[in-house]
Amino acid sequence: MLREPFYIGISIVLPIMFYIFFSIITSGSATVPIALVDNANNANSKEFTSLFSEKLDDKRDLEASYWEIVSTDAKESMNMFNNREVMSVVIIPERFDENSKVTMKTHNVNSDYTKNYQLRLDELINYYNHNKFDADKQISIKEQSWVSKDIPMLTYMASSLLVFAFLYGGMVNTGVLIAREWEEDTVKELLLSPVSKTYLVIGKMLSGLIPTFISGGIIYLLIYLIQGFKPTGSLLLISLLVLITALLGVGIGVLIGSLTKRILPTIQINIIIAVVSLIIGGGFSPLDGLAWGGISQYVYYFSKILPPYYAFKAGHLIMNTEFLDNFFMYLLIVFGSSLVIIFLASLYLSKGLKQAPRPKVY
Numbered sequence: 001m002l003r004e005p006f007y008i009g010i011s012i013v014l015p016i017m018f019y020i021f022f023s024i025i026t027s028g029s030a031t032v033p034i035a036l037v038d039n040a041n042n043a044n045s046k047e048f049t050s051l052f053s054e055k056l057d058d059k060r061d062l063e064a065s066y067w068e069i070v071s072t073d074a075k076e077s078m079n080m081f082n083n084r085e086v087m088s089v090v091i092i093p094e095r096f097d098e099n100s101k102v103t104m105k106t107h108n109v110n111s112d113y114t115k116n117y118q119l120r121l122d123e124l125i126n127y128y129n130h131n132k133f134d135a136d137k138q139i140s141i142k143e144q145s146w147v148s149k150d151i152p153m154l155t156y157m158a159s160s161l162l163v164f165a166f167l168y169g170g171m172v173n174t175g176v177l178i179a180r181e182w183e184e185d186t187v188k189e190l191l192l193s194p195v196s197k198t199y200l201v202i203g204k205m206l207s208g209l210i211p212t213f214i215s216g217g218i219i220y221l222l223i224y225l226i227q228g229f230k231p232t233g234s235l236l237l238i239s240l241l242v243l244i245t246a247l248l249g250v251g252i253g254v255l256i257g258s259l260t261k262r263i264l265p266t267i268q269i270n271i272i273i274a275v276v277s278l279i280i281g282g283g284f285s286p287l288d289g290l291a292w293g294g295i296s297q298y299v300y301y302f303s304k305i306l307p308p309y310y311a312f313k314a315g316h317l318i319m320n321t322e323f324l325d326n327f328f329m330y331l332l333i334v335f336g337s338s339l340v341i342i343f344l345a346s347l348y349l350s351k352g353l354k355q356a357p358r359p360k361v362y
Contacts, residue, residue, distance in 0.1 A: 033068040034117075035077035035089040040096035047132075048092065048102075051124050081105060087286070088117045098137035103144060109286055109316060111150040118143070151320050158229040159319035160283035163311050165219040166212060166242045168274040170249020171256070172267060173215075174208025178257030178349065179266040201346045205250050212246050233318035237327070241318060244335045245311045249274075251341035258349045277308035282316070307337035 036052065038045045052069055070086055071077045081089040084107055091103040104121055108114040121141060129138035180186070223229045231238055252273065257266045278284070280303040287300040303309045314330035317323060 033070050033086050035071045035080050035086045036069060037074045037077045037089060037091040038072065039074070039094045040092050042096060044132075045092045045096045048096070048128055051128060081107075087113060090121065096139075098133050098139070100139045101142040102139060103142045105144045106146065108145045108147055108150045109320070110153060110156045112153045113285065114145075114150050147321050147323075154227055155229060155320055156316065157284070158223050158227055159231070159315045160278065160312055161223065162216070162220055162231075162242070162319070163245055163308075163315035164274065164278050164283060165216045166246040167249040167277065167308060167311065168270070169212035169215045170208060170246040170251075171253040171270040171274055173211045173253065174205060174250045175253030175257035175266040175270050176263055177204055177208055178254055179261055179263045182261035183263050201254070201349050204349075205254060205342070208250050208253060209246055212249065216242060216246070231319035232322060233324075237318050237324075241311070241314050241331060241334075244331060244338055245315075248307055248311065248334055248338040248341065251338055251345045254345035254349055255341065258345065277306060278312075281306065281309040281312045283312055286316075307334050307341075310334050310337075 034052070036049055038049055049072070071080055077086075077089050080086045087109075088104060088106045091105065093100055093102070102121075102125065104117065106114055106117055125139060125141060133139070220229075253266075253270060256269050256273075260266045260269065280287070280299050282303070287303060310330040310333040314327050314334065317325065317327045317330070
């Protein structure tokens with residue numbers, strides 16, 4: 001067993017990866033981070049805001065508290081909401097008394113989390129009304145959403161899977177092409193080729209892109225047939241995004257294939273990298289504005305240094321909404337990261353080709 005430390009590592013990494021995944025899902029579902037703006041600042045509003053940190057009944061707090069109040073300062077709360085550091089902000093009007101309307105602004109990028117906010121605030125307001133006002137004088141909620149219609153969970157997942165398909169396809173298809181040259185000992189034929197090593201590297205990368213786009217197209221067709229998913233954004237920008245994402249995957253695949261020089265480890269490592277990127281990059285659920293405290297917060301900070309995080313962010317924007325907020329910035333980050341990784345992968349592959357034993361020519 002000790003002769004194959006790589007497989008021991010795999011057996012350790014996978015359980016940790018799924019533990020992190022369920023920690024993120026559990027914390028995101030159990031505790032809802034929220035910002036509060038109290039424009040009234042009177043006895044009624046203070047009584048109302050105190051309920052966000054109280055336990056209203058014995059049925060809650062099984063996993064964690066219902067709410068995490070991250071700010072009560074008006075200016076800071078609005079800045080955090082506008083920067084998507086929190087998914088929702090509750091605004092109490094200046095005249096907070098009977099028949100008042102509490103405004104809830106929400107970045108409704110995922111219907112599952114939007115529902116969590118709505119149901120919990122409904123319960124809190126019902127509790128407040130029941131103990132404070134008569135039936136004809138109760139306060140109510142006025143909702144303001146980022147997009148006109150809540151984005152269904154399946155739609156959110158569909159855009160994630162499309163980005164994932166091109167990232168993972170580029171990684172595995174190109175990585176296997178590179179590793180096979182060493183495992184099947186065909187690298188010698190490459191060395192006898194009259195073309196330069198630079199063209200060999202470019203050729204391998206292009207060879208990995210072709211099956212990636214074929215598999216990505218098939219995956220989109222299946223999602224469309226099963227779910228009827230149609231991206232809302234520009235086809236040109238979506239094509240540009242998946243091309244750049246595929247290039248990122250190609251670079252990672254060349255690097256891993258050149259390092260391992262074996263097909264099976266190349267596939268396994270790429271699977272781990274791709275799945276981890278999907279989980280912590282916001283593929284299953286958005287971490288922006290939801291990662292407060294515990295392991296999810298540290299995972300969120302770590303995810304922001306990884307290029308796939310920005311690929312998923314760009315995908316959710318261009319495929320699910322009518323907005324392009326920061327889309328081109330995300331695209332530029334992914335493209336720049338792709339160039340750096342491709343450059344490093346090319347250097348390592350060229351080095352590997354130089355160090356490979358040259359075949360004897362008779």
